[in-house]
Amino acid sequence: MSLNCYSGVLAVCVMIFSSTFSFQQDQPTVLLLSFDGFRWDYIYKVPTPNFHYVMKNGVHVKQVTNVFITKTYPNHYTMVTGLYAESHGIVANEMYDPVLNKTFSLNSKNIYNSKFWEEACPIWVTNQMEGHKSGAAMWPGTDVKIHGVFPTHYMFYNESVSFEDRVAKLIDWFTSDEPINFGLLYWEQPDAMGHILGPEDPRMGAIISEVDDKLGYLVSELKKAQLWDRLNIIITSDHGMTQSSSERVIELDQYVARELYTMVDHSPVVAILPKEGKLDEVYEALVNAHPNMTVYKKEEIPNRLHYKHNSKIQPILVMAEKGWEILQNKSDQLLLGNHGYDNILPEMHPLFLAHGPAFRKNITKEAVSLTDLYPLLCHLLSVNPLPNNGSFSNVEDMLIGELPGDAHPICCEQAPYAYFVGVLLGSTLVVVFLLVFIKHLTYSQLPNMQVQHSEISQPLLQG
Numbered sequence: 001m002s003l004n005c006y007s008g009v010l011a012v013c014v015m016i017f018s019s020t021f022s023f024q025q026d027q028p029t030v031l032l033l034s035f036d037g038f039r040w041d042y043i044y045k046v047p048t049p050n051f052h053y054v055m056k057n058g059v060h061v062k063q064v065t066n067v068f069i070t071k072t073y074p075n076h077y078t079m080v081t082g083l084y085a086e087s088h089g090i091v092a093n094e095m096y097d098p099v100l101n102k103t104f105s106l107n108s109k110n111i112y113n114s115k116f117w118e119e120a121c122p123i124w125v126t127n128q129m130e131g132h133k134s135g136a137a138m139w140p141g142t143d144v145k146i147h148g149v150f151p152t153h154y155m156f157y158n159e160s161v162s163f164e165d166r167v168a169k170l171i172d173w174f175t176s177d178e179p180i181n182f183g184l185l186y187w188e189q190p191d192a193m194g195h196i197l198g199p200e201d202p203r204m205g206a207i208i209s210e211v212d213d214k215l216g217y218l219v220s221e222l223k224k225a226q227l228w229d230r231l232n233i234i235i236t237s238d239h240g241m242t243q244s245s246s247e248r249v250i251e252l253d254q255y256v257a258r259e260l261y262t263m264v265d266h267s268p269v270v271a272i273l274p275k276e277g278k279l280d281e282v283y284e285a286l287v288n289a290h291p292n293m294t295v296y297k298k299e300e301i302p303n304r305l306h307y308k309h310n311s312k313i314q315p316i317l318v319m320a321e322k323g324w325e326i327l328q329n330k331s332d333q334l335l336l337g338n339h340g341y342d343n344i345l346p347e348m349h350p351l352f353l354a355h356g357p358a359f360r361k362n363i364t365k366e367a368v369s370l371t372d373l374y375p376l377l378c379h380l381l382s383v384n385p386l387p388n389n390g391s392f393s394n395v396e397d398m399l400i401g402e403l404p405g406d407a408h409p410i411c412c413e414q415a416p417y418a419y420f421v422g423v424l425l426g427s428t429l430v431v432v433f434l435l436v437f438i439k440h441l442t443y444s445q446l447p448n449m450q451v452q453h454s455e456i457s458q459p460l461l462q463g
């Protein structure tokens with residue numbers, strides 16, 4: 001056997017050892033996926049085989065109480081901070097900060113103003129401060145520099161980038177030489193069509209089926225990349241959706257003059273900033289104006305909503321009853337589906353599934369709060385959670401090895417078996433290699449020694 005062959009055998013041994021060792025050392029990985037506006041019960045409206053595949057092999061939570069207001073930005077920031085909106089500061093999709101004297105709107109560049117985001121510290125920042133790498137595909141806020149940090153890898157928000165391209169990026173990041181341990185993936189559907197059609201429209205069935213196909217695509221790509229069994233994936237959403245109607249519109253113009261206030265955030269929970277000195281006048285005009293509308297002065301907002309203690313929450317909050325819309329005038333755009341309502345309403349609640357080596361299989365859990373997702377993520381990523389409004393004890397029964405008498409370790413049911421087989425195989429190969437190598441060395445050195453002896457003895461004989 002040539003030395004090249006020995007090098008080859010040694011390389012194989014090293015590979016087996018290193019792959020075994022790196023498998024054991026594999027950092028826990030997590031993918032957090034949000035299908036915007038995916039109401040908890042959409043999976044029962046039409047066949048959704050891919051969602052049901054994940055449910056059957058993982059954890060399904062029936063009711064997730066998200067945070068008020070049940071809009072996109074506040075809830076996406078709650079998922080990654082564990083805080084109520086009043087505490088993380090992204091209190092709405094449309095905001096006015098009286099301290100900064102600046103507005104925040106999804107339709108403008110000012111969402112990139114870091115100051116709006118820095119009342120909290122999202123988990124990707126903490127993850128990276130603890131030496132890990134994060135990757136984000138379009139998740140709200142991940143293309144904003146927060147506390148001086150971007151995710152290790154991220155994409156500037158562009159809704160025209162396909163789901164497939166977002167998945168490809170994430171898989172690249174998870175499988176690179178310096179892999180991420182935490183990925184975030186955002187997709188705009190079924191929210192976008194839910195607003196246009198309304199959730200009760202039969203055409204929503206096809207939209208939900210398309211989202212199910214997207215999930216199927218993701219699962220198959222993760223399997224191809226050999227990530228599916230190693231990755232802990234949480235599939236959730238920011239809010240649900242409820243049907244609106246032109247029959248259920250409240251017109252503010254009927255009750256109060258526009259000159260008296262600025263409408264900062266829009267239906268179904270309207271944030272009103274009265275003009276200087278007009279607070280009581282606007283409040284009195286609205287407070288008993290319509291039976292399907294509740295009007296609060298900021299300090300009167302019920303504590304259970306956790307939506308009071310922030311300077312970006314406006315002096316008057318006007319809240320529509322489920323299915324009602326608040327416009328200034330009926331000529332304003334009416335969406336046939338909407339969200340933002342009281343977070344006590346089941347229609348506002350999102351889907352929640354989890355799958356992966358850390359999660360139990362075929363488990364249905366009754367309820368969690370969306371704030372509990374953050375301590376769960378921190379646990380899965382082994383990072384220290386910052387102070388938050390969630391509770392790990394509310395989610396730990398989803399995890400393997402977290403219940404009394406549960407013999408399974410937290411990570412990787414298959415890991416110990418695979419690990420010991422790998423170690424055994426690697427050790428055997430190394431021992432065999434060393435024996436063969438020593439034997440070869442011994443034999444190959446013998447003729448040389450004889451030659452040397454003869455060379456040494458030659459003169460003596462000659463002499």
Ligand SMILES: [Zn+2]
Binds near residue numbers: 036071072073191238
């Ligand atoms: Zn949303």
